[in-house]
Amino acid sequence: IITMDDIVREGNPILHQPTKEVTLPLSDEDKETLICMMNFLKNSQDPEMSKKYKLRSGVGLSANQIGLNKRMFVTYFTDDQGKLFEHYVINPKIISHSVSMIYLPPAEGCLSVDREVQGFTPRYERIKIKAYNLEGEEVILKLKGYAAIVFQHEYDHLEGIMFYDRINKENPFQVPENCRSLY
Numbered sequence: 001i002i003t004m005d006d007i008v009r010e011g012n013p014i015l016h017q018p019t020k021e022v023t024l025p026l027s028d029e030d031k032e033t034l035i036c037m038m039n040f041l042k043n044s045q046d047p048e049m050s051k052k053y054k055l056r057s058g059v060g061l062s063a064n065q066i067g068l069n070k071r072m073f074v075t076y077f078t079d080d081q082g083k084l085f086e087h088y089v090i091n092p093k094i095i096s097h098s099v100s101m102i103y104l105p106p107a108e109g110c111l112s113v114d115r116e117v118q119g120f121t122p123r124y125e126r127i128k129i130k131a132y133n134l135e136g137e138e139v140i141l142k143l144k145g146y147a148a149i150v151f152q153h154e155y156d157h158l159e160g161i162m163f164y165d166r167i168n169k170e171n172p173f174q175v176p177e178n179c180r181s182l183y
């Protein structure tokens with residue numbers, strides 16, 4: 001199973017460079033990898049498993065976070081409307097987004113970052129993503145609010161961007177005029 005030992009930490013070049021598109025249809029190996037990544041998220045949110053394997057809770061995981069140069073990530077979380085976002089996201093592309101932006105207070109975190117980074121990470125409030133699922137079918141996802149934040153955090157990983165790269169260097173708690181808190 002995937003444990004924290006398998007999670008690559010910041011500083012490793014694979015986290016700071018763009019990942020390569022995955023060949024479709026998915027090989028059995030890539031499918032198995034994605035299923036293992038999804039099981040990590042589920043285990044990390046399970047009281048027994050997270051305790052047993054000392055897992056940090058995660059709602060998303062990108063392939064380069066486990067050292068694979070592949071343009072794919074998984075998400076597993078429920079939003080405040082109770083909607084489950086269990087998604088295998090392969091070769092994603094953000095095809096449109098709102099002008100309005102939001103940030104997650106007090107700050108984002110990352111399984112690949114073993115330190116607290118203070119400051120706000122501005123994200124688009126709404127995004128439309130085109131991607132492929134485990135079966136190789138094209139899917140269009142329309143996301144807003146917290147779900148949009150999670151998907152942009154993972155999407156950035158595939159681009160080699162960390163959440164702190166987007167924090168204002170001069171004033172970490174300053175955000176653009178069109179950006180407001182999620183809550």
Ligand SMILES: O=C(O)C[C@@H](Cc1ccccc1)[C@H](O)SCc1ccccc1
Pocket residue numbers: 057058059060061062104108109110111112149150153154157
């Ligand atoms: O490192 C990752 O990519 C997983 C992150 C994703 C994430 C971070 C900040 C904001 C949205 C998504 C982990 O899920 S961070 C830990 C966490 C756990 C539960 C809820 C929010 C963040």
Ligand code: NI
Pocket residue numbers: 109110111112153157
């Ligand atoms: Ni992260």
